[in-house]
Amino acid sequence: MCAREVLRFFEELQSWVSDAVRGYDAPLGHVRRVCAVDAAYGDDVMAGAAVVWSVGERRVLEGRTYLCEPPFPYVPGLLFLREAPALFAAVELLSSSWDVLLVDAHGRAHPREAGMATFLGAALRKPTVGIAKKLLAGVAGEFTDSMAPIILNNKTVGYAVKPRSGKSYYISPGYGVRLEDVPALVAVFNYEYPEPLREADKLARSTLT
């Protein structure tokens, strides 16, 4: 009935999902094609964008967008209710295949260890990782080679990454990706903030112009 219970309901669902998805973790193979998603907003309209990026050619192979009215307001910790539907729709419009999905959000580094990257991966049943610009939960530990573990509930749930130049970012497993495979994925982009995410951001907002 009231908003209060709606939030409590979805938060409880997140807690359950965080444990349920662990059984789907699998080794991440060679990452040749990466998919990245992001959203942008206009007046009463939002654009979800998805791009497929070729690691070898360092270029966008395909880009798709999906426009709709924001289905939910932004509530810290429940971002997926607002953005996941449009991002999911944009990904489904892609005809190109990809190995892992990069989401502009958190994965396991979340108050209930199930951020938007976790839900997108579960819905798509494909490997995902969350890559955010700011921490929402947990604390970054000591850095070792440009990376520091993100500690939450007494365990490592992801990594803080310090690029050779630029602001640091935070990456954590979403769905189907093991924590131990995250460092290799970070290395694929030479520790820099992933280009495909910048491309998805660019595509999302250019669509509203």
Added chain:
DNA sequence: GCGACAG
């Protein structure tokens, strides 16, 4: 009670 709070 107060502050913090992905995008």
Added chain:
DNA sequence: ATCTTGTCGC
């Protein structure tokens, strides 16, 4: 996320 141009700094 968005409102916004030039400007300070690496």
